[in-house]
Amino acid sequence: MLTSITTVVERRTVFSADGATIPFEAGWAAEAVFFVQAEAGHPELRLTVEISPDGLAWTPHSETRVLTTSATLAAVSASHFGTWIRLRIDGASHSQPVTLLVHLTLKG
Amino acid sequence: MQKVISYERGLEKFRPLDDVVVYDDFDRGFNGWLDLTPNFVNEGFSQQPSRIDLGSWGPVMISNAPMRLAASSGSMEGNYSLRLATRGAAAPYEEQPAPGSMSVAIKRLSGVDPQARYIQIEAWYSYTVSQDRIGVGENDVRAIGFFFDIQDEQHRWQPTIRYVSSANGKPVHRWQLGRVQEGVSRKDWCFGLDNGWEAPGIDAIWSGRRYADGSGDGFQWVDGGEQRLVFNESPDKLNWMYFRLLVDVQNREYVELQSMDQTFDLRGIAPTLAPPYEGITNLINPVFWVETDSDRVASMYLDSVVYSTARSLNREEVR
Numbered sequence: 001m002l003t004s005i006t007t008v009v010e011r012r013t014v015f016s017a018d019g020a021t022i023p024f025e026a027g028w029a030a031e032a033v034f035f036v037q038a039e040a041g042h043p044e045l046r047l048t049v050e051i052s053p054d055g056l057a058w059t060p061h062s063e064t065r066v067l068t069t070s071a072t073l074a075a076v077s078a079s080h081f082g083t084w085i086r087l088r089i090d091g092a093s094h095s096q097p098v099t100l101l102v103h104l105t106l107k108g
Numbered sequence: 109m110q111k112v113i114s115y116e117r118g119l120e121k122f123r124p125l126d127d128v129v130v131y132d133d134f135d136r137g138f139n140g141w142l143d144l145t146p147n148f149v150n151e152g153f154s155q156q157p158s159r160i161d162l163g164s165w166g167p168v169m170i171s172n173a174p175m176r177l178a179a180s181s182g183s184m185e186g187n188y189s190l191r192l193a194t195r196g197a198a199a200p201y202e203e204q205p206a207p208g209s210m211s212v213a214i215k216r217l218s219g220v221d222p223q224a225r226y227i228q229i230e231a232w233y234s235y236t237v238s239q240d241r242i243g244v245g246e247n248d249v250r251a252i253g254f255f256f257d258i259q260d261e262q263h264r265w266q267p268t269i270r271y272v273s274s275a276n277g278k279p280v281h282r283w284q285l286g287r288v289q290e291g292v293s294r295k296d297w298c299f300g301l302d303n304g305w306e307a308p309g310i311d312a313i314w315s316g317r318r319y320a321d322g323s324g325d326g327f328q329w330v331d332g333g334e335q336r337l338v339f340n341e342s343p344d345k346l347n348w349m350y351f352r353l354l355v356d357v358q359n360r361e362y363v364e365l366q367s368m369d370q371t372f373d374l375r376g377i378a379p380t381l382a383p384p385y386e387g388i389t390n391l392i393n394p395v396f397w398v399e400t401d402s403d404r405v406a407s408m409y410l411d412s413v414v415y416s417t418a419r420s421l422n423r424e425e426v427r
Contacts, residue, residue, distance in 0.1 A: 003137045011145075011163045022195045025169045027180075028188060054176045056240055083174050 002107050003028065010102035015092040021102050023055040027083035029108035034076045034087045036067060042098040044069050045091040047076045052084035060088070118185060118412065122230045123352065125418035129220070130394075133412040134170060135186035141410075143167050144212035144395060146305075156305040159298060160314050164207035166195035166405075173409060175344035176239040184232050184348040184411035192396060192410075197403035198250060201275040201322070204299045205314045205399065209250075211408070212313070212397040214257075217415070219390045224417040225358045229254060229394050231413045234346040236339070238405040245343040247274040250401035252408050253313060254353060255286060257393040263381040264388070267355045268312050269330075269365055271337065272322040274401045280322040283333035283372065285362060286312045288380040292325045309380030313397055330365065330372050337367070348411055 009021040026032060036047055049062035061081055067074040076087060085104075092098045118133055132139035146155035146162035155162050171191035173181035183189040196208025235252050237245040255268035268286025273279070288297075288308045297315050298304025306315045309326070316325030323329070338347040352366040360381065362374035394415055398408035 005138060007167050007169070008143070009167060022166060022193075024167070025171045025174070025191060027172045027174070028170050054174060055238065056176060083172065083180075 004105070004107040006103055006105045008102070009087075009104045010100050012099055012101055014097050014099050015089055016094050016097040017092060018090040019092070020050065020058070020089060021087045021104075023052065023084055023086050024104060025055070025083055026081065026085050026106050029106035031079045031107050032077065032081060032085055033105045035103040035105070036074050036076070036087070036089070037072060037101040038067060039099040040072070042067070042069065043091050043093065043096040045074075045089055045098065047074060048088040048090075049076055049078040049081070050086050050088050051078075051081045052086070053082065055084045058086065058088075119414065121232065121350075122414045124230065124414050124416035125226055125228050125421070126416070127221070127224070127418060128414060128416045129217070130215070130413065130415040132215075133186065134183065134190040134410060135188045138168070138170065138190065139215070141168060141190055141213045141215045144214040157301060157303050158305050159204055159301055161207040164196070166193045166208060166211035168192050168211065168213045171409060173346055178344040181346040183409070189409040189411045192398045192408040194398060194400040194406045198400045201250070201401070202318050202320055210314065210397055210399045212395060213410070214393050214395045217392045217394070219392055221417060221419070223419050225356060226354060226363065226418045226421060227256065227357055227392065228352065228354045228416050229256070229413065230350070230352045230416075231396070232348050232350055232411040233396075233409060234348050235398060235406070235408045236343045236346060237400075237407070239343045240404065244339070244341060245404065246339040247277050247279055248400065248402040248404040249273040249406045250275065250399040252398050253396070254351065255313065255395050256355060257391065257395060258357065259384055259388045259391045260357070261389060262384065263360070264307070264310060264383065264385050265360060265379045265381045266310060266312065267353070267362055267379045268326075269353050270313070270327060271367075273337075275320060275322040277401060281334060281336050282322065283330040283335060283365065283367065284327035285330055285365070285374060285377065286326055286379050287328050287377065288312070288316070289325050289328070292316060296325060307382035309382045313399075330374070333372060335367055335370055346409060
């Protein structure tokens with residue numbers, strides 16, 4: 001049986017600029033899925049998995065998914081991500097902030 | 109039939125009491141340790157009344173402790189530890205903890221032996237900060253600690269041990285225990301909130317007023333409790349250290365704290381007793397936490413944890 005976990009990397013966090021979720025260590029896992037839920041009235045968001053050798057320097061590692069203004073939930077997945085993983089979230093601004101709930105599901 | 113009892117070799121590095129309730133090695137996964145979150149039971153799934161954002165603490169993760177310029181530290185045994193990592197900048201020491209400035213890991217248990225007089229937590233652990241700038245970084249860790257959240261038929265109470273590493277960037281390096289100072293009201297304890305969720309003595313890790321020397325309403329210094337933990341000379345070097353707290357649950361008092369090779373006699377000191385809360389009688393929750401003292405991520409790594417109980421002490425086992 002595989003090990004799996006769902007953790008909450010952003011719990012109702014307000015994004016008012018481009019940003020990213022907290023760096024998360026997942027070296028034990030082989031696959032990852034980020035679930036992004038946005039409160040209503042949010043701007044269009046572009047979601048990209050990023051990976052890192054040290055939790056400090058980051059590079060893109062997935063296709064970019066778009067959470068349209070009418071959608072409330074999007075998922076982005078990744079594999080072969082090494083150890084450090086986070087989700088880049090672009091599109092929020094001071095005039096168009098967004099409150100996000102982001103789950104990360106890992107399995108390996 | 110002849111029965112043979114054999115123990116896992118990994119227990120050799122612990123000194124458990126008679127009955128081992130929990131032996132968690134994080135090479136085997138999270139073992140039911142998770143982020144401490146508030147009660148999301150109010151309108152809009154909001155938390156109980158508190159000035160602190162109790163849903164903001166950094167999430168725990170299974171770590172092989174990778175570093176900037178060093179190889180992964182792994183853990184004391186095997187590859188993985190449970191890492192508690194802060195996610196936001198600290199407020200000044202004298203203010204209430206800022207959102208994300210702590211990471212808090214809990215496991216939820218309950219009592220099993222009504223005649224058990226002693227409970228004990230042991231852990232092999234390490235701690236550091238992210239190597240995101242030059243320097244050693246020891247003074248960027250505010251505190252690490254442990255508490256039992258206990259509710260018996262009469263009281264909720266939380267024997268708490270806290271190592272203050274630094275306050276506002278100034279080294280402290282002293283152990284504290286949880287015990288509320290005289291005359292502290294609920295309003296004092298809850299940062300001005302009359303109806304705050306936390307009764308004095310409950311959740312001292314983020315409650316009560318704090319002072320620049322590292323002291324606070326919820327804590328008193330452990331007698332002779334100055335100790336330099338092994339932070340090492342660089343934030344990418346982890347040394348595994350031993351921690352043990354022994355509590356007398358029948359007399360509701362501390363018994364003993366051991367940190368590495370030093371043992372502190374705490375007998376006769378009682379944690380503060382609060383009235384019971386609804387729905388949690390017979391709860392025993394062990395909790396570890398780390399708090400940053402700067403804008404830097406502070407991490408605590410737990411290699412393994414043992415929780416054990418006993419009706420009486422065999423002192424040779426304990427010492």
